[in-house]
Amino acid sequence: MKVLNKDELQIAEAVLLKHIPKSLKVYGFLHGINRNKATILEVLVDRWPDFNVIICRPDPKNKRAQEFMKKVTYYSTDEEALRTVLTEENAFDWRTYFIVGGFDFSHSSMLKEVSSYREVNNRVFTLVHLLYLPDISQLLTPAIDSELESRISSLNHSHVDLVNKTWKFGGNKQSFKNIQHLIDNFPSCCITDEEGQPVSWILVYDYCAMGMLYTLPEHRGKGYAKVLVSTIAKRLHTEGYPVYCFIEEENVVSYKLFKNQGFIEDPSYRAAWFEFNF
Known part of the structure; x- marks a missing residue:
């Protein structure tokens, strides 16, 4: 496999843009990397420039990679090419615990077969809907009065602990550093x-998807989530980010929220997170 350099990452981002929405998670990672966002990842392809498989994984040369949970993601247009990469090359580090996130759930049988071949156990971590907003004019914006508008701002370091304590997947040192x-x-x-x-x-x-949407219980029922989704979606669009999110299948409330604000999905597509070596 080939590790992409700075110029090649720019080219790969443009290629992935043509495969949205299915390529969105890898596209989002490259979007951030190509705009000089701090990263612990390296990006590999099965061949260049006409790649069938592109993988984002922790960079073994990056010392900070050890501070974060070991997460891998990929996009592939050819399942057999993906199978070959995972079976014959060291695309994943099968020796330790890791999560493959945001992959096409139709690949789940193949991933299970390969992990069995590698003698590594696996399980579904979560299944999700991929919702995205290709046209910002379709965003439904709630009315915001001046008093509420004056209370909209950005998070800062003093808020990390609060977010970490309330996040479903938070509550530990790694999630604190991530937030x-x-x-x-x-x-x-x-x-x-x-x-x-x-x-x-x-x-x-860091893959540019909206997430960790949360309202303290005593402040619910006031429409805050709608305001936040609308506000951040407009900002992301203005700053050139993709506008999308992953919603867990059981999270019916959030799914309806995003759908009602104009987000759409490909009904034939589901994304998933799998754990390995747990």
Whole structure:
């Protein structure tokens, strides 16, 4: 496999743009890397320039990679090419725990076969809907009065602990560092109370998807989530980011929220996260 250099990453991003929405997670990673966002990843392809498989994985030369959970993602237009890469080459480090996230769920049988061949156990971590907004004019924007508008701002370092404690996948040192990294490098949005403390917020992951949308229980039912989704979506569009999110299949409330605000999905496509060596 070939590790892409700076110029090749620019070319690969343009190629992946043509394969949206299925390529969105890898595209999002490259979008951030190509705009000088801090990263611990390296990007590989099965061949160049006409690649069938592109993989984002922790860079073994990056010392900071050990501070974060070991996460891998890929996009492939050819399942057999992907099978070959995973079977015959060291595309994944099968020796330790890792998560493959945001991949096409239609590849799940093949991934299970390869992991069995590698004598590595696996399980579904989560299944998700991929919702995206290809046309910003389709975004449905809630009315925002001047008082509420004055309480919309961005998150900062003093808010990391709060977000970490309330995030479904948070509560540990690795997630704390991850959230701090996201707040430092990517857009975020929150609504504060009278004392300036966040009561509702949304972040953007390092693959440029919106996530961690949360409202404190005592502040729910006020439409804050709609305001945050609308606000961050407009900002992302203005700054050239893709506008999309992953919603877990059981999260019916969030799914309806994004659909009602104009987001769409490819009904034939599902994405998934798998754990290996757990």
